[in-house]
Amino acid sequence: MSTKITNKEQVEAFLESYDTFLFDCDGVLWSGTHLLPHVVETIELLRSRGKRLIFVTNNSTKSRKAYTGKFAKFGITVSENEIFGSAYSSAVYLSKVLNFPKDKKVLVVGEKGIEEELESVGINYIGGTDPAYNVEATDASLASLARDESIGAVLCGLDLHLNYYKISKALLQIQDPNCHFLATNIDSTFPSAGRLLPGAGTIVGTLITSSGRTPVALGKPSDEMMNCVKEAYHLDPSKTCMVGDRLNTDMKFGEKGGLGTFMVLTGVDKEETILGTNPLVTPKFYADRLGLLYELLQNN
Numbered sequence: 303m304s305t306k307i308t309n310k311e312q313v314e315a316f317l318e319s320y321d322t323f324l325f326d327c328d329g330v331l332w333s334g335t336h337l338l339p340h341v342v343e344t345i346e347l348l349r350s351r352g353k354r355l356i357f358v359t360n361n362s363t364k365s366r367k368a369y370t371g372k373f374a375k376f377g378i379t380v381s382e383n384e385i386f387g388s389a390y391s392s393a394v395y396l397s398k399v400l401n402f403p404k405d406k407k408v409l410v411v412g413e414k415g416i417e418e419e420l421e422s423v424g425i426n427y428i429g430g431t432d433p434a435y436n437v438e439a440t441d442a443s444l445a446s447l448a449r450d451e452s453i454g455a456v457l458c459g460l461d462l463h464l465n466y467y468k469i470s471k472a473l474l475q476i477q478d479p480n481c482h483f484l485a486t487n488i489d490s491t492f493p494s495a496g497r498l499l500p501g502a503g504t505i506v507g508t509l510i511t512s513s514g515r516t517p518v519a520l521g522k523p524s525d526e527m528m529n530c531v532k533e534a535y536h537l538d539p540s541k542t543c544m545v546g547d548r549l550n551t552d553m554k555f556g557e558k559g560g561l562g563t564f565m566v567l568t569g570v571d572k573e574e575t576i577l578g579t580n581p582l583v584t585p586k587f588y589a590d591r592l593g594l595l596y597e598l599l600q601n602n
C-alpha cells in the first residue's frame with residue numbers, strides 16, 4: 303500500500319525517515335526545458351535540513367559536468383560529484399568491470415555526454431557526434447561499411463542524430479560475439495514539455511531486433527548502476543530514498559536496491575498505475591509533485 307503525501311505531518315514524517323535522497327531528473331525536477339513548480343525551494347529545504355542529495359539520471363546526452371550547467375540555468379546549485387548519470391555509469395563499467403583494453407575503441411551511438419564520460423576514464427571511442435557519421439544511407443555508403451577489429455564494444459544511448467548508416471555500422475560490430483554490446487539505459491520514452499518522446503530504449507531496440515542480442519544496460523534499474531552508486535556514496539539503503547516518476551526504472555531501481563521509494567506524478571506514470579491491480583512496484587510514498595513537499599510545509 304502506497305502512502306499519498308497530502309499534508310504537513312506526512313511531509314515531516316517522510317523527511318525524518320531519510321538522510322539521503324536520490325533524485326531522478328526528467329519528469330521530477332523538470333520536463334524538457336521547463337522547471338517544475340517549487341523544485342528549487344524543495345531542494346533548498348532538503349539542503350537546509352542537512353540531507354544529502356544525489357541526482358541519478360538515465361539521460362546520457364550530458365556528462366556530469368554538463369549537467370551542472372543545466373541545473374545552474376534553472377537556478378539550482380549542484381556540484382559535479384552530486385550527479386550520477388547513465389553515461390558515467392557506462393564509462394565506469396567499461397573501465398572497472400570490463401577493464402576495457404587501451405588498444406580497443408568503443409563505438410558510440412549517442413551524444414556528447416557519453417563521449418565526455420568515456421574521456422573522463424581514459425577510454426578511446428569513435429562514432430558519437432563525429433560528423434563523419436552523418437552519412438546518407440546509399441548503396442555505396444552501406445557497401446563501404448566494414449567491420450573494424452579495433453572496436454571492442456558498442457555503447458548505445460539516446461542519439462538525437464541517429465541515422466541508418468550509424469545503426470548499420472553498430473550492427474556490423476555486434477554481429478561479432480566478442481564485441482561487447484552495452485546500453486546506457488533502455489527507457490522506452492521520456493517526458494518533455496508535457497509529452498512523451500521516444501527514449502534511448504527505442505534506439506537500443508533497433509540493435510536488439512537486428513542482432514538478436516541483449517545489451518548489458520547500465521542505467522536505472524540495473525544492479526550495475528546501483529552497485530556503482532552504493533560504492534561511490536557509501537549509502538545506507540535504509541536511510542536512502544529514491545525519488546522518481548517512473549515505476550519500471552526509478553521505483554524498480556530503488557526497490558531492488560533496498561531503498562525507500564517516492565514517486566511523483568509529473569512524469570511518465572500516473573496515479574492509476576500505482577493504484578491499479580498488480581503495479582510493477584508499489585512506491586512507499588507518492589505525491590502529485592515534488593514541490594508539494596515545500597508547499598505543504600508553508601501551511602499553518
Ligand SMILES: O=C(O)[C@H](O)[C@H](O)COP(=O)(O)O
Nearest residue numbers: 328359360361489492501502
Ligand atoms: O535516454 C532516455 O531515454 C532519457 O534521456 C531518459 O529516459 C531520461 O532519464 P531520467 O532522467 O528520467 O532518469
